[in-house]
Amino acid sequence: MSRKKWLMFDRPVTRAEEWKHITPYGYGWPGIKKGRWCTGQLKTHLINKAVSQLRKEYRILHYVGIAADEPERIKGEQYPLHDWGITESQALQICYDRGFDWGGLYEIYHRCSCWCCPFQRIDELRKLRHHHPQLWAKLLDMDDRALAQFGHNALGRFKDHWTVAELEERFAAEDREISLFDNDKKKGVDSMNVLVVEPGMAPYEKEINGLEEMQAVVGGLITALYPFEEKEALVANDEAINMGLEFNRSVEGGYGGICGPFFVCGLGEEDFCSLPPDRMEHYKQKYHHAEILIGARGNEPVTIKVEPRRPPGQEPPKRPPKTPGR
Numbered sequence: 001m002s003r004k005k006w007l008m009f010d011r012p013v014t015r016a017e018e019w020k021h022i023t024p025y026g027y028g029w030p031g032i033k034k035g036r037w038c039t040g041q042l043k044t045h046l047i048n049k050a051v052s053q054l055r056k057e058y059r060i061l062h063y064v065g066i067a068a069d070e071p072e073r074i075k076g077e078q079y080p081l082h083d084w085g086i087t088e089s090q091a092l093q094i095c096y097d098r099g100f101d102w103g104g105l106y107e108i109y110h111r112c113s114c115w116c117c118p119f120q121r122i123d124e125l126r127k128l129r130h131h132h133p134q135l136w137a138k139l140l141d142m143d144d145r146a147l148a149q150f151g152h153n154a155l156g157r158f159k160d161h162w163t164v165a166e167l168e169e170r171f172a173a174e175d176r177e178i179s180l181f182d183n184d185k186k187k188g189v190d191s192m193n194v195l196v197v198e199p200g201m202a203p204y205e206k207e208i209n210g211l212e213e214m215q216a217v218v219g220g221l222i223t224a225l226y227p228f229e230e231k232e233a234l235v236a237n238d239e240a241i242n243m244g245l246e247f248n249r250s251v252e253g254g255y256g257g258i259c260g261p262f263f264v265c266g267l268g269e270e271d272f273c274s275l276p277p278d279r280m281e282h283y284k285q286k287y288h289h290a291e292i293l294i295g296a297r298g299n300e301p302v303t304i305k306v307e308p309r310r311p312p313g314q315e316p317p318k319r320p321p322k323t324p325g326r
Ligand code: SF4
Pocket: 030, 036, 038, 039, 042, 043, 113, 114, 116, 117, 118, 119
């Protein structure tokens, strides 16, 4: 961690022209626009250096632990897990069977990599805040320092859409939402335009007023999920599995799939709010196709996308009956 911090904040660097105006120290957060300097500097470079050193004296076979379900990561080394057909979840089970439980980390996180990685999914960061508050506090410190040193740009912002401080606000707001639901105080919510997604059907817009209408849309008690990078929520039926509701759509962010109807709405400071028109269109396209569940790979549903039925009121007009021929 300290080496990563030194590289991130203190290492003297020669910047590309577009970043010349920024302090000549530190790489900043790794990101799509600047590349994953950390993967090279802290992982592959060190491993390759050690392997090259050993090659001078020994015949070296370099084994890499890429599993059978990650074939796209196979390059030019030796991949025993892949060769033996062992998937990620099977590899984890083998560890458990031999008494290695990784301190329970895989019970919490979808993947365990650097805790401060900006490429983590939002859901993993939410878990970091909840289960490892000390690391989350360190991440907030790094966020402060990065913004002060580099500013609000690709070097200083943790993610394109989020600083860690903004995520802190979001997660705190989500906690407040959850406690509001718990106390059933949400009846006074203002009307809002949301996108409703029902199993088998094309999504459609709807105006919703208050908790009872939200519950009517999802067919029971509501739960709010936050799988998206943007400040938007997915509100679904909290008891969908127990109620045996039909599979609806696959959803990112580690949630796997959603059963039963759900709606997507915006997320204000304290409450749900309308989706802006461009985001409404975005989600209409995203969830346009209906999905049929045919299996699962770990927590991820395997589905076939099919043409959706039209929502109520948008069915094609019925053809007039044919006039009998003469
Ligand atoms: S997990 Fe993230 S922070 Fe860690 S080396 Fe990989 S890209 Fe960098």
